[in-house]
Amino acid sequence: MALRLFNTASQQLEDFTPLNPPTVRMYTCGPTVYNYVHIGNFRTFAFQDILRRWLAYRGYHLDHVMNITDVEDKIIRGAMAENKSLREYTQQYEDAFLEDSATLRLQKPERIARATEHIDEMVEAIQALTEGGHTYVSEGSIYFRIATFPRYGRLSRLHVEGMQAGARVDMDEYEKDDARDFVLWKAQRDGEPGWDTPLGPGRPGWHIECSTMANKYLGDTLDIHTGGIDLTFPHHENEIAQAECISHKQFVRYWLHAEHLIVEGQKMSKSLGNFYTLRDVLQRGYSPEAIRYRLTAVPYRNKLNFTFADLDAAETAIDRLRNFALRLETGKFKEGKCPEVEARIARARTEFETDMDDDLNTAGALGAIFEYVRETNAAMDSGEFCAGNVEDAKALLSAFDRIFDVLTPTPREGSLSDAEVDALIAERQRARMERNFKRSDEIRDELAAQGIILEDTRDGIRWKRK
């Protein structure tokens, strides 16, 4: 069965085939680094990570570019307020973003591109648009004239002709001929950082960076372009206009948009006090894996209601999977191979893959995995599961973890080493043999205080870190 993805452009599920297999050329809209990235942003980035990993699972070779928007109004305001250079100001947040992404185990795109390092290319793009008659100048700034691109609005299905100049306050504070037009190049104003270019002193508009960098690194036509659903309009619409007016080719073949995350049923906003960065959530003691699990367990086209109760549930759900993995490692099973068990594992894998192929139905895929875990646990309890089934069982679990990546606990600093734990356990076992339960319970409590949980199972003692 082929991978099917929901294309915003067609509003339909489509079979996915890249233009030049096995390479998939993908561009994702990255963060604007004017602050710490919040968990809503990470919902989208986590989706992109799942997409990446599933494409790789399906044998595709990724050529993925993500941008870092490091010049923009809010950045300029922040940098000027702190009396820092643009670079000084953005570097701290870019570093934090990369660190947070690593914490959430988001795979790095093949290339991360900063807007400020592509000014020349953007200038060239704007010049090309000007040559094509798509621009005009107003008060030194250069605008894209939407009237020159008849297909404008097709992606978002918005009736742009209904938007009239003056219908709303012009947030850009610049004069435009038509409210629908958008800025390509902003003229420099007093004290603001800028670049001296053939276009005059100034800085690029937001939209031009993405289409320019995407085309530079991935060619005229990309296979996939993704971002949050709010970027559909106007950002992606504008990217299409820019790119296609220059290349006269289709800019993107598959547009994928992630729905938003809401918090406790409400839109996340600073005024409601439900605005969280990843760091905020980690400080409450939640593991990165639980956050990653929660962010990816709900299929990307559904709204994700982020609650702390659900994070607790995620921690427990991950424990269940880890316990199963531990049982596969440490369990003692009779020799041979049970064909029924083998068949069930194969069926579970098919279900897992079918769900993932179905527009990345992560909830369904997780369902298949948990069902497999329960069935296999039961087979182990009944003695039906054999040593010869271990390899298949492990293979499926690791296939799952290649995508979800939650099984390995994030190490904690300052905890006991494995050897120290083993030594204490051995001492406890001696105490138990001597029926010195006082001492054995002491050791158990001591380990528990260090986050080490002992399990006395029928196959012997085993332990894990909490």
Place this chain on the structure above:
RNA sequence: GGCGCGGUAGCCAAGUGGUAAGGCAGAGGUCUGCAAAACCUUUAUUCGCCGGUUCAAUUCCGGCCCGCGCCUCCA
């Protein structure tokens, strides 16, 4: 108003024209020196409401109610 999404057990959530996956929580059980941990079993006569199509609808169609997003800051 325009465009779009959703309403499935206490919570999260998948799903199909033939009678409801999975996770968490709850209940029961197994194991154990006691525990803990773990594992197993169990929990929706029902899928927002009302009509219609059909032998059969949660799943298709129409209407209604409710919640939400976007409509040039925004993942």
